[in-house]
Structures are given as C-alpha cells and as structure tokens.
Amino acid sequence: MAEKQQTFADAMTALEEIVRQLEQGDVPLENAIDLYKQGMELSQFCHSKLQHAEEQLISIVQETGETTAFDPLKGEN
Amino acid sequence: MSSASYLTVKALTKYIKRKFDADPHLREVYVKGELSNVKLHQSGHIYFTLKDDGARIAATMFKTAATKLAFEPKEGMQVFIRGDVNVYEGYGTYQLYVQEMQPDGIGSLFVAFNQLKEQLQQEGLFKPEWKQPIPRFPEKIGVLTSTTGAAIRDICTTLKRRYPLAEVFIYPTLVQGAQATPNIVQNIERANIDASCDVLIVGRGGGSIEDLWAFNEEAVARAIFGSRIPIISAVGHETDTTIADYVADLRAPTPTAAAEMAVPDQQELFQRVLTQKSQLHQIVRAQLMAERQRLNKLQQSYPLSMPERLYRPFTERLAQLETGLQKAMQVDLMKKTARFQQLHSAVEQHSPKKALAFHQRELETHFQQLTRAATHYVTKQKQQFEATVRTLEALNPLAILTRGFTVAYKDNQMLKSAVDVKPQDQLTLSFHDGKVIADVVKILPKNEGE
Numbered sequence A: 001m002a003e004k005q006q007t008f009a010d011a012m013t014a015l016e017e018i019v020r021q022l023e024q025g026d027v028p029l030e031n032a033i034d035l036y037k038q039g040m041e042l043s044q045f046c047h048s049k050l051q052h053a054e055e056q057l058i059s060i061v062q063e064t065g066e067t068t069a070f071d072p073l074k075g076e077n
Numbered sequence B: 001m002s003s004a005s006y007l008t009v010k011a012l013t014k015y016i017k018r019k020f021d022a023d024p025h026l027r028e029v030y031v032k033g034e035l036s037n038v039k040l041h042q043s044g045h046i047y048f049t050l051k052d053d054g055a056r057i058a059a060t061m062f063k064t065a066a067t068k069l070a071f072e073p074k075e076g077m078q079v080f081i082r083g084d085v086n087v088y089e090g091y092g093t094y095q096l097y098v099q100e101m102q103p104d105g106i107g108s109l110f111v112a113f114n115q116l117k118e119q120l121q122q123e124g125l126f127k128p129e130w131k132q133p134i135p136r137f138p139e140k141i142g143v144l145t146s147t148t149g150a151a152i153r154d155i156c157t158t159l160k161r162r163y164p165l166a167e168v169f170i171y172p173t174l175v176q177g178a179q180a181t182p183n184i185v186q187n188i189e190r191a192n193i194d195a196s197c198d199v200l201i202v203g204r205g206g207g208s209i210e211d212l213w214a215f216n217e218e219a220v221a222r223a224i225f226g227s228r229i230p231i232i233s234a235v236g237h238e239t240d241t242t243i244a245d246y247v248a249d250l251r252a253p254t255p256t257a258a259a260e261m262a263v264p265d266q267q268e269l270f271q272r273v274l275t276q277k278s279q280l281h282q283i284v285r286a287q288l289m290a291e292r293q294r295l296n297k298l299q300q301s302y303p304l305s306m307p308e309r310l311y312r313p314f315t316e317r318l319a320q321l322e323t324g325l326q327k328a329m330q331v332d333l334m335k336k337t338a339r340f341q342q343l344h345s346a347v348e349q350h351s352p353k354k355a356l357a358f359h360q361r362e363l364e365t366h367f368q369q370l371t372r373a374a375t376h377y378v379t380k381q382k383q384q385f386e387a388t389v390r391t392l393e394a395l396n397p398l399a400i401l402t403r404g405f406t407v408a409y410k411d412n413q414m415l416k417s418a419v420d421v422k423p424q425d426q427l428t429l430s431f432h433d434g435k436v437i438a439d440v441v442k443i444l445p446k447n448e449g450e
Helices: A008-024 A029-052 B009-022 B107-123 B150-162 B180-194 B218-226 B243-247 B255-262 B266-300 B307-350 B352-395 B397-401
Strands: A058-061 A067-069 B029-040 B046-051 B056-061 B078-088 B093-103 B140-145 B167-172 B199-204 B231-235 B250-252 B407-410 B426-431 B434-439
Touching (some): A029 B266, A058 B180, B009 B078, B056 B078, B107 B218, B107 B243, B140 B150, B150 B167, B150 B199, B150 B255, B180 B199, B199 B255, B218 B243, B231 B243, B250 B255
Parallel strands (some): A058 B167, B140 B167, B199 B231
Antiparallel strands (some): A058 A067, B029 B078, B046 B056, B078 B093, B407 B426, B426 B434
C-alpha cells in the first residue's frame, strides 16, 4: 500500500509493476482486485504529484555548501 | 553519321565515371585547402567547396562521416581531408567525397585528443559495462555548468517544462579557461560528497575547440568515470564530441538534450499514468468478464444445466441391456420351450397313456359296437319274434274268433265244409270266449244257401 513518504518514482514503478503483473493474466481474481485498488491509489498519487508540481525548485550550491535560490532567466544574483 | 552513332549523355557520363572509378589515385586522395560555401544540410550531410589560389573542387561529406567530425566546419577554415573523387552523374560534375576532415593549425590538439582517447579506451573507461543507468524519475538533479550563458538557461527551462517534480541543484562551474579543468573535477567530487543528487548534467554550450578543451582533459575524464552519480555529458553542439562524452554514462548532443535525457516528460507521464489507469480498468474488467463468462459457461454446461444428460447414456445403456437381456431370455426360453416340446412330444409319443387311451378308445369303440350289435341283434330278434308272433297270431285260427268267426267241430274234427255235416249232427261251436253245442237243422249247399 502507498506509504506516506512515497516518492513519485516509487509510486510510478509500483504502478507499472502492478500493470505488468495484471497484464500477465495469471493473477487470481481476488489478488487482481487488490492489485487494482493499489494501482488506482498509486495512479491517483502519481497524478496529483504531477499536477501539483508546477514550480520547480532551483538552487545554487555555494562553495560553502549553502544553497540559494536561482532564477535561470535572470542569472546569478 | 546516323543517329545511332551518337552517344547519349548518360552513356557518356557513365563512361567518364568508369574512368574515375578505375583510377586508383582517385579512390583515396589526401588533399588540403580552405573551406568555402559550407552548407550544413538538415539531413546531416555537409556540402562545401574546397579551394586554394589556383583551383576549387566541390566536396560532399555524408552524414555517416560528418557525425564523426570533432569540430564544426566553418567558412575560411584550413582543413586536411581524406576522401575519394568521383563523378556525380546527375549534375555531370566531379566531386570530392570526404571521409575524414581535420582542421589545420590545431593539429597538435587532435593528436593529444586521439592519444588520450586511445589510452582511455585501452584502459576500458568507455566500456558499456561501466555505464551507470540514468534513473527514470530523478528527484534531485545536479547541474555542473556556468551560471551564465545559454546552457544553464536551456537546461533549466527544459527541466521545468518536462519535469517540475525534480529539484535542481546548480554547482556553478567554470567551463572554459585555465581553471575549468580543476573546477569541473572539484565540483564532480563535491556533488558526489553531497550525494543528494540522482543524476548530474555536466557540460556547456557551443564554442571553439579550444573553448571546449577542458572536457578533453584526462582529469575531467577520470572524475566523470569515478563519479558514483550517473553523469550525462552535454558539451557544445551536436558535432562536438569530447573525451567527456565518451566516458560519461550518457552523452547528450546539447545541454537541452541533456535535460531531456535526464528527466521524463511530465505530459507523457500524465498520459502514462492515465494509460496505466485505464489499463488497470481494462485488465481487471476483462478478467472479471472472463471469470463471469467462465462461470456462465460452467453454469450452462450440460452437467450443471441438465444433469440427466450425464446419466442418460447409462440409462440408455441400461435400457439396451435390459432389452438385450429380455431378448436373450426369450430366445433362450423359446429354445428351451422348443426343446421341451420336442422332448415332451417325444416322450408323449412313447407314453403308454396314449396307447392306453387308444386302446381305451378302441375298447370303447368295440364296446359300443358290441352294444350296438347286441342291441341291434336283440332288436332284430325281437322284431323278428314279434313279426313271427304277429304272423303266428295272424295264422292262429282262433284268432279269427275274436273277430267274430266261429270254428265248428264234429267229433272233435274241425269242419271245413258243409258237406261234412248232416242234419242232426251235433256240432260243437267254438267261440273265442266259449263253446256252444249246437244241433244241425238243415244243410244248405252252397248255391242254395244263398
């Protein structure tokens, strides 16, 4: 089941694995339905991740190790 | 001359082309000159004119050879070329077909480049087994390039457009000049120490071969090779290939391309998620339907829907057997009956009963015959007797008396005629019921008596 700290990558990979398993067609019906539920949750999760990721975080890693915000259109401030 | 004696243009050109083909010197020529009229066609082929003070020759470098170019051919550049000369029949021109081209003047750099390339190749640094896979969904992307210039902009806008999910860390890096090499090496190491990134993009925009030179340095190559984070190299333009490109886990032709290779496309992912979702729907629905159909089929299957059909064959067989049995029994019975009857009649034939009956019948018949005969005889005797009696009776003279006749006696002698009588005679008259003694009075003969 989807964990709270799940990453998009994990969710996407899990979703693909579920689809792959189901596509193979040898999953018993009960398991298939469980997988289906999981898959739907995962796809919901991925979908919302994609939808809400609108602003990308871009930062500069300074020599000191500190990070500062960066706008590529303006260049380094 | 007749028309048949004239060559076609095509035939003539073919003839000329054969001359070129046959000449061993033209099959491999080394020639130097200046580039002019350079045209980088979108097909990847390069067309130009190679010239010097005295002459010019049209030249073509096909895509397969052109992609191997380590520099961008530019107007006025002095170059060394290896190729062959041949005829382009379509235009009736002869051309230089370029296999290899190197710029003059920086020949020493090329020597260095080739030497290092050779060396690292022999060490095995370019081997595919060292290539680390680029994560499909990186969460953190390190970018090692200059914070000024087109490259960083291209990378950031591409990353944002395609995959805003990932966080971008820029390690400001000098990418040209004397400090570039140590700075690139240092930043690759820093990024590895930070270890926060899933993938690194190392590169810069286009420039002269000298500008890009840091990416041909051994130190940079070894730093890239040593990185535990997968590295996508993106140096210059498509035609620029550096040592860094060979050793990187993935080579991108441009910074924009590097960003595209580093991340998946959000729109595609959206689509993919939707596809996966509908696939889930479809698969599970299909499976449910299939199971339902299977169930229906089972329910409709004749063992479940018509159980009687299951044992029908047995019933039929039983009936058959019963019929057979009956038939067999009948046949047997008939046979036995026949045999019995045969035997019975055989016995019957020899039975004393029959003889007895026969004899009895015979006896009876005889008895009856006897009885009949006896009765007949008796009857006959009786009849005879009666007839005799009747005859006798009829003959009994006395019998007449009963009818009123009378017998007359004289001297106990029955009188038969009137002549025997004489008057006075005493006569005895016998009646049937007594006697009368009478005296004769008169006799009357017959005729007188009447």
